[in-house]
Amino acid sequence: MAHPVGGVDYPRTFQELLEWFPDDAACLAYLERLRWPDGFICPVCRAAGGWRTVKARWMCTSCGRQTSVTAGTIFHRIRTPLSTWFAAIWFITSQKNEMSAQGLQRVLGFGSYETAWAWMQKLRRAMVRPERELLSGVVELDEVFVGNESRGKAGGVKDNCAAMIAVESLGGRKLGRVRIEVAQKARSADLVAFADRVIAKESLIKTDGARHLRKLSTMGFEHQFFIGLDAAEPAHVSLPGVHMVGSLLKRWLTGTMHYAVTQEHLGYYLDEYTFRFNRRTSKSRGLLFYRLLQQAVETDPHPLAELRNPVAPFDVSF
Numbered sequence: 001m002a003h004p005v006g007g008v009d010y011p012r013t014f015q016e017l018l019e020w021f022p023d024d025a026a027c028l029a030y031l032e033r034l035r036w037p038d039g040f041i042c043p044v045c046r047a048a049g050g051w052r053t054v055k056a057r058w059m060c061t062s063c064g065r066q067t068s069v070t071a072g073t074i075f076h077r078i079r080t081p082l083s084t085w086f087a088a089i090w091f092i093t094s095q096k097n098e099m100s101a102q103g104l105q106r107v108l109g110f111g112s113y114e115t116a117w118a119w120m121q122k123l124r125r126a127m128v129r130p131e132r133e134l135l136s137g138v139v140e141l142d143e144v145f146v147g148n149e150s151r152g153k154a155g156g157v158k159d160n161c162a163a164m165i166a167v168e169s170l171g172g173r174k175l176g177r178v179r180i181e182v183a184q185k186a187r188s189a190d191l192v193a194f195a196d197r198v199i200a201k202e203s204l205i206k207t208d209g210a211r212h213l214r215k216l217s218t219m220g221f222e223h224q225f226f227i228g229l230d231a232a233e234p235a236h237v238s239l240p241g242v243h244m245v246g247s248l249l250k251r252w253l254t255g256t257m258h259y260a261v262t263q264e265h266l267g268y269y270l271d272e273y274t275f276r277f278n279r280r281t282s283k284s285r286g287l288l289f290y291r292l293l294q295q296a297v298e299t300d301p302h303p304l305a306e307l308r309n310p311v312a313p314f315d316v317s318f
C-alpha cells in the first residue's frame, strides 16, 4: 500500500482508535491486513493460501501447519490484550519527541515501571525496519561521542559511547534521512562497514580526513574528505549535517532518559531517535502509528539487535 489514507487505513484521532479497536478480534484483523496485504502467506512454507480457523488462527493449505498473525512478530505470545498494545503505540507515536517509560506507565495504568520499560524496549526494536532503504545522494558520515553527558544516575548515557551517524545532505541546511548505530570501537573500520550497510553505491560520502575512511573510494562510493578538521576548520563547518544531528541526539538522550542508558541498550534508543527524526515532518501522527504497527508485524521476536545486546536487566517475557 503506497499511500495509506487517514480514516481509511489508519485512525486519525484517539477517539477513532477506540472506535476501530474495541477488542482483540478487531486488532487481529488489522494486523492481518498489515502483515498479509495480498492474502495469507504461510510463514513456515512460504506458500500462499489458507483459511482462518475458529480460534483466529490460520491453517496453511499447502503444509497444513497452523499459525497466528502474531506468531514470529514482536507480539508473539503476549499476554496483555492487543488493544492495550495499540493504545501504547498510539501514545508513543503521537508524542512529538518522546514518551518515557514513566509516562507510558502512567497513561496505561501499569503497576510496575519495569513493565512499561520492557514495552518501550520491545517497540523500539520495531522502529527501524530490518530491510530499510539505503541513504543516497550526498551523505555526511562521522562518529559522535554521546557519553559522559550524564547527570549522574538521573539520566543520560552512562558510558562514553560513539554513535556512527550518516545523514543525507539536501543542500543548504536541509537534511534528509538519517541512520545511526552504536560503534563497537571508535575510529575504526566499523564506520566503513556501517557506510557499506546503509548507503547506496555511487552516493557521494563526505567525511573527515581519517586515513581508514579513504577506502570508501574503492568501494563504489564517491568520497570527499576534509583534512585538518580539528584545527583550522572544525567539523561542524565541513560536516554541518552530521554535527547538527549529533547535538540534537545528545540533547534528546540527556533530556528524555529518566533512566541511565547503558551501552548495551543505547542501540534501541538510537533506533527510536532515527524513527522520530526520519518522520519529523510527517503531519499525520496516525500515519506513524500505522508505520510502527506495520514494522512491528515484520519484526522478528529475536532480532539481530538482541544478539548484539544480549544483556537485559528485565527479561521481556510478558
Ligand SMILES: [Zn+2]
Pocket: 042, 043, 044, 045, 046, 047, 060, 061, 062, 063, 064, 065
Ligand atoms: Zn505452509
